[in-house]
Amino acid sequence: MPKKRVRIKDIALAAGVSTGTVDRVIHNRGNVMPAVKKKVEEVMKVLNYQPNIMARTLANNKVLKIAVFLPNFKQDAFWEAPKKGIDKAIAANQHFLIDLQYYYFEENEVESYIEQSTQILADEPDALILAPIFQQESQLFLKALAKKKLPYVLINTHLPTVASVAYIGQDSYQSGVLAARLISDKQPENASYLLLHLEAAEKTANATHISQKETGFYDYFKKNKKKALIIKKAFSEVNQGKTLGQFLKQVLTEFSNPTGIFVSTSKAYQLIEHAGSLLKNTTIIGFDLLPQNIAYLKAGKIDYLINQNPERQGFLAITNLIDALLLKKIVPPIQYLPLDIVVKENVDYYL
Amino acid sequence: MPKKRVRIKDIALAAGVSTGTVDRVIHNRGNVMPAVKKKVEEVMKVLNYQPNIMARTLANNKVLKIAVFLPNFKQDAFWEAPKKGIDKAIAANQHFLIDLQYYYFEENEVESYIEQSTQILADEPDALILAPIFQQESQLFLKALAKKKLPYVLINTHLPTVASVAYIGQDSYQSGVLAARLISDKQPENASYLLLHLEAAEKTANATHISQKETGFYDYFKKNKKKALIIKKAFSEVNQGKTLGQFLKQVLTEFSNPTGIFVSTSKAYQLIEHAGSLLKNTTIIGFDLLPQNIAYLKAGKIDYLINQNPERQGFLAITNLIDALLLKKIVPPIQYLPLDIVVKENVDYYL
DNA sequence: TGTATATTTGTGTGCGCACACAAATATACA
DNA sequence: TGTATATTTGTGTGCGCACACAAATATACA
Numbered sequence: 001m002p003k004k005r006v007r008i009k010d011i012a013l014a015a016g017v018s019t020g021t022v023d024r025v026i027h028n029r030g031n032v033m034p035a036v037k038k039k040v041e042e043v044m045k046v047l048n049y050q051p052n053i054m055a056r057t058l059a060n061n062k063v064l065k066i067a068v069f070l071p072n073f074k075q076d077a078f079w080e081a082p083k084k085g086i087d088k089a090i091a092a093n094q095h096f097l098i099d100l101q102y103y104y105f106e107e108n109e110v111e112s113y114i115e116q117s118t119q120i121l122a123d124e125p126d127a128l129i130l131a132p133i134f135q136q137e138s139q140l141f142l143k144a145l146a147k148k149k150l151p152y153v154l155i156n157t158h159l160p161t162v163a164s165v166a167y168i169g170q171d172s173y174q175s176g177v178l179a180a181r182l183i184s185d186k187q188p189e190n191a192s193y194l195l196l197h198l199e200a201a202e203k204t205a206n207a208t209h210i211s212q213k214e215t216g217f218y219d220y221f222k223k224n225k226k227k228a229l230i231i232k233k234a235f236s237e238v239n240q241g242k243t244l245g246q247f248l249k250q251v252l253t254e255f256s257n258p259t260g261i262f263v264s265t266s267k268a269y270q271l272i273e274h275a276g277s278l279l280k281n282t283t284i285i286g287f288d289l290l291p292q293n294i295a296y297l298k299a300g301k302i303d304y305l306i307n308q309n310p311e312r313q314g315f316l317a318i319t320n321l322i323d324a325l326l327l328k329k330i331v332p333p334i335q336y337l338p339l340d341i342v343v344k345e346n347v348d349y350y351l
Numbered sequence: 352m353p354k355k356r357v358r359i360k361d362i363a364l365a366a367g368v369s370t371g372t373v374d375r376v377i378h379n380r381g382n383v384m385p386a387v388k389k390k391v392e393e394v395m396k397v398l399n400y401q402p403n404i405m406a407r408t409l410a411n412n413k414v415l416k417i418a419v420f421l422p423n424f425k426q427d428a429f430w431e432a433p434k435k436g437i438d439k440a441i442a443a444n445q446h447f448l449i450d451l452q453y454y455y456f457e458e459n460e461v462e463s464y465i466e467q468s469t470q471i472l473a474d475e476p477d478a479l480i481l482a483p484i485f486q487q488e489s490q491l492f493l494k495a496l497a498k499k500k501l502p503y504v505l506i507n508t509h510l511p512t513v514a515s516v517a518y519i520g521q522d523s524y525q526s527g528v529l530a531a532r533l534i535s536d537k538q539p540e541n542a543s544y545l546l547l548h549l550e551a552a553e554k555t556a557n558a559t560h561i562s563q564k565e566t567g568f569y570d571y572f573k574k575n576k577k578k579a580l581i582i583k584k585a586f587s588e589v590n591q592g593k594t595l596g597q598f599l600k601q602v603l604t605e606f607s608n609p610t611g612i613f614v615s616t617s618k619a620y621q622l623i624e625h626a627g628s629l630l631k632n633t634t635i636i637g638f639d640l641l642p643q644n645i646a647y648l649k650a651g652k653i654d655y656l657i658n659q660n661p662e663r664q665g666f667l668a669i670t671n672l673i674d675a676l677l678l679k680k681i682v683p684p685i686q687y688l689p690l691d692i693v694v695k696e697n698v699d700y701y702l
Numbered sequence: 703t704g705t706a707t708a709t710t711t712g713t714g715t716g717c718g719c720a721c722a723c724a725a726a727t728a729t730a731c732a
Numbered sequence: 733t734g735t736a737t738a739t740t741t742g743t744g745t746g747c748g749c750a751c752a753c754a755a756a757t758a759t760a761c762a
Binding site for chain 1: 356401403405406408409445446448522528529533537538634687689690691692694695696697700701
């Protein structure tokens with residue numbers, strides 16, 4: 001049987017009221033006699049009324065002003081991916097009137113974060129997408145947003161606060177567990193692993209992610225009662241008095257030929273660049289499908305990349321806002337994206 | 352700057368014609384003076400006109416009758432996934448008037464395929480989604496569709512014919528390569544592997560998939576110059592005079608304790624069910640996130656499942672038809688889905 | 703030059719909904 | 733009981749588009 005559409009008109013007819021009254025019931029605008037309201041709701045249920053999103057959007061005809069607040073991708077290439085996803089989602093939803101405004105801050109300058117967040121509040125957007133990298137400052141900012149009743153989507157980093165619309169991101173702890181599994185699979189007991197934190201800025205959410213990954217990594221060995229020697233080294237250009245190259249060479253001289261190296265950030269390619277020649281038969285695991293990482297993966301220098309789907313984070317941030325605010329749909333408050341295991345042999349299908 | 356929408360009205364005004372004429376140009380309905388047509392097209396380009404999909408769909412108001420032609424999932428659980436994806440896509444696109452009709456055939460009965468395909472032609476759908484399992488019969492059927500100018504999406508199995516709208520599926524060859532990589536990783540030279548084809552129906556596309564996986568599997572070892580002993584065994588209840596249990600026990604007695612077993616179909620769980628006790632330290636790789644497979648993956652009995660995203664195949668089949676036929680978008684003719692590597696540690700995010 | 707016909711162009715309506723505003727009805731209170 | 737006001741209900745318009753149909757204009761031909 002061909003599908004027949006139930007319209008407001010049909011409900012009005014069946015309930016013996018006008019379309020205006022049905023509209024009032026649908027949108028809870030009040031001023032409807034309780035008995036009438038009940039009757040209309042019954043009819044809606046019986047006829048299984050589904051509002052026509054096309055017509056609704058068309059009639060609504062509002063411009064949604066969205067502020068996107070992310071770290072500057074010129075400083076950290078990781079952030080290109082969410083931006084790309086956001087732009088793709090906008091392109092795919094051109095028929096919605098969306099006024100997108102980007103705001104960037106520097107990952108190692110709290111001041112730029114505060115400055116930009118003030119600017120956003122002044123510009124009065126209708127909704128936000130943000131990565132709450134600086135924990136304390138973000139808490140304050142989110143409070144300000146709550147006060148103004150501005151809906152927002154958090155990506156990449158979750159805060160104890162409940163996101164007003166949704167949190168979309170990765171499970172960092174589990175990605176550490178996964179890395180441990182991959183790096184130690186088929187390896188003998190008491191193998192040695194190097195846990196490498198490259199370019200971890202202090203005080204930011206990135207630090208939290210990294211420590212969660214670390215915990216997951218250790219926990220895997222504990223839970224599976226697999227004995228291993230794990231050495232941890234961290235490098236941050238800001239804090240140390242040497243270059244990354246010097247640092248890596250020193251580490252790999254002290255601790256030569258580890259069974260595997262787990263780079264907890266997206267900078268696995270830097271390890272290869274600076275110390276590739278020092279590595280033999282070492283399993284290398286890193287994060288994120290940056291072009292440099294992909295090149296080394298294809299060349300067989302990196303064994304595994306765990307893809308946290310940052311592009312999809314951006315894409316979903318937009319579509320979730322559209323769903324929640326324009327289409328009035330209910331969206332899941334927490335959305336973890338898959339942790340894709342990417343190897344040379346399947347990487348092409350993720351690009 | 353807030354986005355301003357360019358409407359047909361705006362083009363008409365700028366070109367000094369009526370909206371009707373603009374409409375004629377947009378849809379190539381003819382009967383427009385060449386000079387006028389040119390002028391309108393210029394204006395459209397200058398103003399960068401993008402038709403409003405919402406309004407277009409609303410005004411169009413056509414029912415799209417889609418026939419879905421798949422193997423009976425009661426016989427082969429794999430086919431539940433595409434159906435699920437199709438149903439989800441329909442639910443997510445309720446505002447389009449789609450009249451969906453399912454047609455099932457039995458994977459081991461060509462007659463049922465022919466019978467149902469005749470029925471479909473008689474029912475005169477506007478478009479089709481089909482898995483062309485029987486090669487020869489499918490070729491004939493697709494010819495009939497081409498003659499009637501019926502657009503279709505092929506899923507799961509590609510035919511030499513060009514799909515009128517799109518092919519959506521997996522790269523079977525590459526999945527065999529991937530399996531070989533995963534099964535042999537960190538294993539010594541000259542390890543032994545069992546290549547197990549379970550329940551492979553003859554003469555169907557499934558047979559093609561399996562042989563492509565097999566080729567990919569062998570090729571990996573060749574290309575990487577990795578020496579290995581690979582034993583191949585196939586079982587099909589129709590052909591052999593014994594049960595699967597008997598078959599598996601015999602195989603694993605003859606060829607005991609292989610380093611790894613690659614089950615080329617979605618039936619890896621049957622291997623565990625019937626011969627789990629005979630396996631020790633053997634890496635097991637299978638396909639597809641069937642509930643039974645997932646249970647064994649979580650229990651540590653299966654090491655890897657390669658996910659060919661069959662649900663997404665169904666989902667994309669519908670959205671591609673909507674894009675192509677209702678929204679008049681251009682869709683890529685070949686769409687390979689990622690080959691997800693699923694292990695105990697990341698399976699939850701794929702469910 | 704006038705009439706019939708073909709070609710080109712313009713106008714009006716409906717798709718389903720949201721919302722402003724008008725109309726009808728109920729209630730308060732003198 | 734009558735009038736003012738509050739509450740409830742109904743009507744009309746526009747969102748941007750597709751398409752049927754009407755109107756205007758060009759062309760053919762006697």
